[in-house]
Amino acid sequence: MAELGKTLHAWRDRVTPAEAGLPAGGRRRAPGLRREELALLAGLSVDYILRLEQGRSSAPSAQVLTALARALRLTDSERDHLFVLAGQTPPRPGAISTYIPPGVQRLIGQLEGAPICVCAASWTMISWNPLWSALIGDPSVFRGRERNIIWRHFMRPGIAGFDRVAQTPEQAAGFTRAMVTDLRAATARYPNDADLRDLIKELRTGSPHFAALWDDHVVGFHESNVKTINHPELGEMLLDCDVLTAPGSDLRLVIYTAAPDTEAAEKLRLLSVLGLQALS
Known part of the structure; x- marks a missing residue:
């Protein structure tokens, strides 16, 4: 060593x-x-x-x-x-990668005024910036499956610290369809990924809703949406939410931004200064 x-x-x-x-x-x-x-x-x-x-x-x-x-x-x-x-086998092409290329890391660093989360192809959270933690809740307190957004959505809705995002019924339905579509696409690209197979098995066994959508072969795509964030200290914030795919990878970047000269933009600016510390 x-x-x-x-x-x-x-x-x-x-x-x-x-x-x-x-x-x-x-x-x-x-x-x-x-x-x-x-x-x-x-x-x-x-x-x-x-x-x-x-x-x-x-x-x-x-x-x-x-x-x-x-x-x-x-x-x-x-x-x-x-x-x-280190005596380990390098990641195989057939497995989902959690590696974030330097270029993507630089992009995240340059967008310090926006809450950003990076997810693998399975929608497991692998990185986030401090502003994401301050806005949505700190993901570092969770382990294993709890860091997977799809698993949490179907198996643990309203989990503490991640229940701040309010969606309309239409947004929730679109989000669900897009997530199931993404997961199905991941199985096509990574058929030999054992953890991905286990994730889908858990979801199909534990969530009748997921099983029905999976068996019906629903199709959905991520769209830009205005979402309401109910922050415990700053109150309601209307933010644009975009899901981007990093070039040359299957990484997903979830980014929240606010329209200029709005109350939400001012609250984001305040949040970037105060971070996770109590505002009271």
């Missing part, structure tokens, strides 16, 4: 805080990320990053390696090399 540690350290040194969307934070001995910053970006502990770099940790999991590749903005080839150094 010594070579893995040296490589991680070298990659950490080449990523600047600005590139990662972080403040510079005073004087630095090197221009790259501090261990604390890499830990924050990857969702890992500082102690674990230290042990990895010192070669004192056991083989990291594929999930940890994917998080590190995302935080370090590695290319596909570098990500695969990271997996090899």
Whole structure:
């Protein structure tokens, strides 16, 4: 694991805080990320990053390696090399990828005034910016299936922290059809993805509504909508919601924006300053 540690350290040194969307934070001995910053970006502990770099940790999991590749903005080839150094098999083309290319990460960083969430082809949330957490609720408190938007919609409607988005009956029906269509398309592109098969099995078994839509082969597409967000501190906010597909990947970007010079735009600006801290 010594070579893995040296490589991680070298990659950490080449990523600047600005590139990662972080403040510079005073004087630095090197221009790259501090261990604390890499830990924050990857969702890992500082102690674990230290042990990895010192070669004192056991083989990291594929999930940890994917998080590190995302935080370090590695290319596909570098990500695969990271997996090899850690003794893991690089992600196969037949499996849904949770890797976010550097270009997409830069796009997210440049849209800091808009709440953004990035989802895999299965609609599992893999990244989000602080403004998304402040607006919708912090996804980091959830684990496993709870981070999958489709599973949550059919199996746990109104789950705490994610019940702020109000939809008209027409919007809800369109959203449901689009999600089922997306999931069916994912099965065609990734027929060998075991987790995707398990997800669909769970949904068909646990949700008669999903099973009926799946068996009826419904078709729907994502459309731009004006949605009402009921924020616990700022009240009602009317925001435009768009779902974009990242070029060259199956990643979905869900983005909320406000029309200029509106009350919602002012509330978003206030939210970007205050973040998750209590407004009371």
